[in-house]
Amino acid sequence: MKFGPFTKLAKAGVLGMNSRNLDFIAAYNPRRLYPLVDDKIITKQLAIEAGVTVPELYGVIRYGGEVHLIEEIAKVHKSFVVKPSRGSGGGGIMVFNGVAKTGLRRMNGQITPWPDIKYHLNNMLSGMFSMGDGSDRVMIEERLVPHSAFSKLAFGGVPDVRVIVFRGIPVMAMLRLPTAESDGKANLHQGGVGAGIDLITGVTTRGVQHNDAIDMHPDFETPVRDFQVPAWPEIMELASRLGHHVGLGYVGVDIVICENKGPTLLELNARPGIAIQTANLRGLRPLLLPIHALKDIPDDVETRIEIAKANWKGEPLDRFFAPGETV
Template sequence: MIGFGPISKLAKSGVLGMNSRNLDFIAAYNPRRFYPLVDDKVITKKLAIEAGVTVPELYGVIRYGGEMHLLEKIAEKHRSFVVKPANGSGGGGIMVFNGVAKTGLRRMNGQIMLWSDIRYHLNNMLSGMFSMGDGSDQVMIEERLVPHSAFSKLAFGGVPDVRVIVFRGIPVMAMLRLPTAESDGKANLHQGGIGAGIDLVTGVTTRGVQHNDSVDVHPDFETPVRDFQVPSWDEILELASRLGHHIGLGYVGVDIVICEHKGPTLLELNARPGIAIQTANLRGLRPLLVPIHKLPSVSEDVHERIEIAHANWNGESLERFLAPGEEMRRH
């Protein structure tokens, strides 16, 4: 049961606060036994493949220091790849390489990272320095995704992604995250990336924010961030809905990259998605979550869940989606 009182002024205006997010949605809809399914990116990748979702190819996993040599073999074969902690969060520890030199690996900014520094960084990953838990971690080495060409003047030095909040398998809100020079090519808002709100029905961006300030153009390209049609929007919603329903978590953030070669591709899942997406959309999550909470059941059909998402975004009643004999929950 969602406990709405006492309700703050922000809540009355529709904004979902951290306490309500944690108690009413994460604690109520995300059983803790399912957290490892999204916290461990290796497990997430396997589940995504089972659900028919496209993921970056996994080149290898380093589980302890004695397997460091695997990175050199992978570098010789693929040259371009991403190194990340399996249980990392917020982009911490992630390294992107796009070339091999005698002394080390070439980073996206053209600088060479020495093998000694790489090994030191990998050891920090294995020790759990960038992990959500307190224990050791694993290092994933996977395919570097090439962003869709439509982002050539909207993403600086990195790969943009789309964050979709999915509740009970139904997409409720989305934003496009764009890397900037300030964010060092990472699509992280807290590091200076741009968050652009997206109309959930059309897939067109509505506004942009950077450091919670409204922005009309990308600071590095002076390209408008409003009125941008996100490619493959219908596929993105379907991917997010299918995986959000499959994973067993009721409230989850689904991060998707639109790859030039593979189309919409799962980047990762988050069982504790942040609330900054409301600022990007200039719209509160609460009025979108409550009607879905009141549904007594949710369809197994992904296309019907997308229909519900569209109707909900437009503020329409969801009663037409009730099965015969059902009525909306009253709490």
């Protein structure tokens, strides 16, 4: 592989969009496998096959004549999430935590009337919030309850951990925290907070919002650095196992640390963004190239995590090469 031209940022180790797209996504992610991650219903089944915990699926709405099903589901499950199966960037997602006579209660306490909910469902079915052209399906699934450790770090929503996995080996991670500005969503482009994570310890190192460094969560005035992410070894294992299983060489694995279920897969992303470098104040390129140089990747998840930790510390990966193999 010949990598793209080295700009000033590239020389500093920063992975740019063009290099990400050409050298890693195009080179390592066969397009035939994109549906495995672009469609969340397919992703859920793939994760179950890999032995990964996922949110329970309460129902799927496939066409306009089925939008009434949400009322039936609401009678059984008072709290749930509604999302387009092929949505991206958090578009179209609605979170409910209660039922009223006139509609469903949002996380901010407001009631959304049934006609407005059904109108929104039809927009999701039309593909308004989805990748590509054409219609979509609507998923209604369990609302995950975040680990209690996040009580002063997540405003009105569920935080998650994004792990970049390259050839089945975790290379970088960040904690994404919802804010009032982001309307309880953990998406950075909507105003969420990103916190870099030390890959060895699972402790946050710094925080950013809108690419600006911050020390405190904007809503709680709680430090966003030096926070121990719960269940870090399990998160690393889940990310490595699923990243290896899905068949895509370069993938973002988004994980929620649930109070009752532990680390739970939220979704996979075949085109993960590069803002994770800003959150970590560290470039991806020097972490990706040594793993690119490995001829073979071990099937054993423990060994892959050993490689991840050695790579994060900047140690040579010679001991992981086959005899006679060179970088």
